[in-house]
Amino acid sequence: MGPLAGIRIIELAGIGPGPFCGMMLADMGAEVIRIDRPVKATDWNTKDVLARGRSSVAIDLKKPEGVNLVLSLVENADALFEGFRPGVTERLGLGPKECMARNPQLVYGRMTGWGQTGPMAQAAGHDINYIALAGVLHAIGRANEKPLVPLNLIGDFGGGGMLLAFGMVCALLESRESGQGQVVDAAMVDGAAALMAMFFGMQAAGNFRHSRGSNLLDGGAHFYDTYETSDGRYIAIGSIEPQFYALLVKKSGVDPKQFAEQMNPSTWPELTAALAAVFKTKTCDEWCEIMEGTDVCFAPILSMQEAPLHPHNKARSTFIEIDGITQPAPAPRFSRTPPQVRGGGKAPGADTRAILKQQGIDEATIEDLIQRNIIRVAES
DSSP, rough: OOTTOOOEEEOOOOSTTHHHHHHHHHHHEEEEEEEEEOOOGGGGGGTGGGGTEEEEEETTTTSSSHHHHHHHHTTOSSSSEEOOOOTHHHHTTTTTTHHHOOOOEEEEEEEEOSSSSSSSTOOOHHHHHHHHHHHHHGSOOOOSSSOOTTTTIIIIIIIIIIIHHHHHHHHHHHHHHHHHEEEEEEEHHHHHHHHHHHHHHHTTTOOOOOSOOOSSTTOOTEEEEEETTEEEEEEEEEOOSSHHHHHHHHHHHHOTTTTTTOOOOOGGGHHHHHHHHHHHSHHHHHHHHHTTTTTEEEOOOOOOTGGOOOHHHHHHHEEEEETTTEEOOOOOOOOOSEEEEEESSOOOTTHHHHHHHTOOOOOHHHHHHHHHTEEEOOOO
């Protein structure tokens, strides 16, 4: 079930990019055991999509007995990842040195904003700060306006959780050859910078302006932008290639002579205004009838409520429903080992008893650990 079937990974529960990494790995078939804080199940967010597909063991990591339980799990794991500030797991006794002493082949993943080293390493931060320092945020926004916050997709998820998942799989492949583990230092500022690779190349070639909203892909070009329709909805146009641009001109009904100089930036503001006026003459559905599915490179801009209902997304099962919650399906897809989500998120401690029994811990010891608040099971 999934290309990572047979891989066991320990996740020290965190927020944002860490859980996203865990979701990706679990979606691909890895057995991911999440180490949660021993909180009451009633304090848990039952609609947390990022928590899907894994087991939960609730352990107090501030107690030596709890740390020893995690180390015993590490002995039978292929990888572990954490999302704390540098030095936190070392102070807990769960740093790379301690874990790899128990399992020399362990891949140890670390998810931070600023990285394990550097003058900012110990500072607090969030996605917006990491993408700001990486040169990303400066480039996003309309002309003569302040930078636009692009949700927390670039730092937390694309440059964070996804980067960590990629790094861990790379290290797992290498460990199969070398027999040795290693530490994966995934920093959101590094990942966000990596996502800007193409634009650094454009800058070097003199093809990128540093004023927002004046470039090919930042809304500066009239043929790569969003437009409002007569019913207050929006559409997205991406007609970059000449043949696609010619089709845009034809299907929108604009004057071909006025739109003849596609790649002349000096005409872009004027042509943007002209296209905006044209698109305001019809509803979104009417423009879909004219352009959707053609080589104009067109799409209606859908809300999170609308996207799962679109015929293309329905045909591909791009969205699925688990426990009554509509959510994205696992991606990418595989021809021979298709991924499958193994249920929604579980309450902290839902699998504590079962996982510890797998480790050979007897029922009396488990009950003693519960009574001393070192572990919690969801039903207690």
